[in-house]
Amino acid sequence: MGADPLRVLVLGGGSEIALRAVARLSSERDVRCVLAARDAPAARTRAAELGAERAVVGATTWDAREADRHDAAVAAAVEVLGGLDAAICAVGSLGHASGEAGAADVWSLMTANAAGPAAALAAVARAMSARGGGSIVVLSSVAALRPRRSNYPYGAAKSAIDAFARGLAGAHPSLRVQVLRPGFVRTRMTRGLEEAPFTIGPDRAARAVVRALGARRSRTWYVPWVLRPVFAVLRALPGPLWRVVAGDR
Ligand SMILES: NC(=O)c1ccc[n+]([C@@H]2O[C@H](COP(=O)([O-])OP(=O)(O)OC[C@H]3O[C@@H](n4cnc5c(N)ncnc54)[C@H](OP(=O)(O)O)[C@@H]3O)[C@@H](O)[C@H]2O)c1
Numbered sequence: 001m002g003a004d005p006l007r008v009l010v011l012g013g014g015s016e017i018a019l020r021a022v023a024r025l026s027s028e029r030d031v032r033c034v035l036a037a038r039d040a041p042a043a044r045t046r047a048a049e050l051g052a053e054r055a056v057v058g059a060t061t062w063d064a065r066e067a068d069r070h071d072a073a074v075a076a077a078v079e080v081l082g083g084l085d086a087a088i089c090a091v092g093s094l095g096h097a098s099g100e101a102g103a104a105d106v107w108s109l110m111t112a113n114a115a116g117p118a119a120a121l122a123a124v125a126r127a128m129s130a131r132g133g134g135s136i137v138v139l140s141s142v143a144a145l146r147p148r149r150s151n152y153p154y155g156a157a158k159s160a161i162d163a164f165a166r167g168l169a170g171a172h173p174s175l176r177v178q179v180l181r182p183g184f185v186r187t188r189m190t191r192g193l194e195e196a197p198f199t200i201g202p203d204r205a206a207r208a209v210v211r212a213l214g215a216r217r218s219r220t221w222y223v224p225w226v227l228r229p230v231f232a233v234l235r236a237l238p239g240p241l242w243r244v245v246a247g248d249r
Contacts, residue, residue, distance in 0.1 A: 005030040007081035009074070011120050012091035013037030013059060016187040017139065019050040020206035021088060025213070026055035034077040036062035036120070057081070064091050064116025065108060074123035086135045086213055087124045089161075091117045094154050094189055106153050113157030118164045125172050133174035137212050138165040140181050142222070145231050149248040169218035178212035182223040200224055 006029060010018045013035025025031050033055040037043035040059035047056045058080040062073035078084050093112045095105060121136065128134030143151060144158035162179055169177035184196040185205045200223065208223040222228040234245060242248075 005032045007083050007085045008033040008055075009036060009077045009081070009084060009087045009124065010034070011036050011062070011087065011089045011117060011124075012064075013043035013062075014039065014046050015088075015090035015092070015139075016046070016050065016189075016202050017182075017185060017205045017209060018088045018090035019047050019052045020202050021209035021213075022047070022055050023051035024203075024206050024210050026052065028210075031055040032057045032081055034080050035059040036073050036077060038063040062120070064113075064120065065111045066116075067119070070116070070119040071123045074120060074127055078127050083131055084124065084127050084134055087121070087128075087137070088209060088213070089117050089121055089136070089138045089165075092139065092141075092154075092189055094151055096151065101153050109153040110157045110160075113154060114160040114164070117161055121165065121168060125168055125175060129172050129174055133176075135176045135178070135213050135215075136165070136168070137178045137180060137209050138162070139209075140165065140179050142181050142183050142227055142231055144181065146235055146242060146246070148246045149243070166218075166220070175218070176215060177218045178215055179220045180208060180212055180223055181220065181227065182208070183227050185223075198224055198227060198230070 008031055010033060012018060014037045022033050035043040035056060037059060040061045044056060044059050047053050060073050060076045062069055093109060095109045138161060140162035141158045143155040144162040147155045165177055165179045182205050184190060184199040185202055187202045205223055208221060212221055
């Protein structure tokens with residue numbers, strides 16, 4: 001293990017993919033991690049279940065939908081860690097619209113998946129830039145690429161956070177910002193849903209997070225990689241054909 005621990009903040013600290021990534025990372029090197037989660041004690045319990053407890057040195061309460069908590073949550077993490085080298089943004093709330101989403105649901109999904117994480121990432125970027133740089137992984141989704149009837153508020157929000165993260169990379173040259181676009185991953189979020197083609201397990205997604213964290217330049221990743229050519233085609237399909245392929249008939 002190296003002398004200097006890697007100081008990591010996880011936004012959405014209960015995420016299965018993120019916690020598996022922290023567990024994997026801490027098997028390779030010394031890691032100190034703070035979880036920012038809407039239920040901080042539950043996130044710590046999940047960290048223990050997924051083998052990340054050794055790395056977790058703190059957990060702070062943070063709900064992405066609370067407009068005035070972002071700076072404070074990031075500042076608390078930076079204080080506990082004594083700096084910040086890396087951040088994983090793994091907030092995600094799928095919801096289920098089925099074309100019937102009401103105003104309150106849409107507001108909640110757009111805020112939880114996009115506005116809140118973006119505000120927190122702005123605070124992370126400021127903290128990292130002030131200290132000379134850092135590495136950020138943002139879990140976007142292939143859902144960002146084309147809306148589906150069953151979860152279009154989630155897809156729209158993922159589109160926003162995906163664009164925001166790519167913009168952040170351009171605005172902060174000292175940061176390395178990785179935008180990950182997984183397809184269907186078997187986690188708590190997708191439990192009970194019908195699997196899509198190219199479904200992967202959570203460990204494979206976690207491996208992709210760890211690999212991205214170590215990348216030297218900002219870039220966009222598809223997980224698994226085959227989704228890049230697949231979605232190049234799917235994005236170009238005429239609407240009626242896309243709706244059949246996406247199961248949105
Ligand atoms: N699983 C997939 O198929 C898939 C595919 C593409 C992209 N992704 C993305 O990958 C990331 C991780 O997902 P996962 O599969 O690991 O699912 P997960 O275990 O359900 O993780 C999502 C996390 O987001 C947190 N969260 C939701 N709303 C929040 C809010 N308002 N404030 C703070 N935290 C909130 C959840 O908190 P609680 O622990 O309190 O519920 C949960 O810990 C997400 O960004 C997701 O969109 C997942």
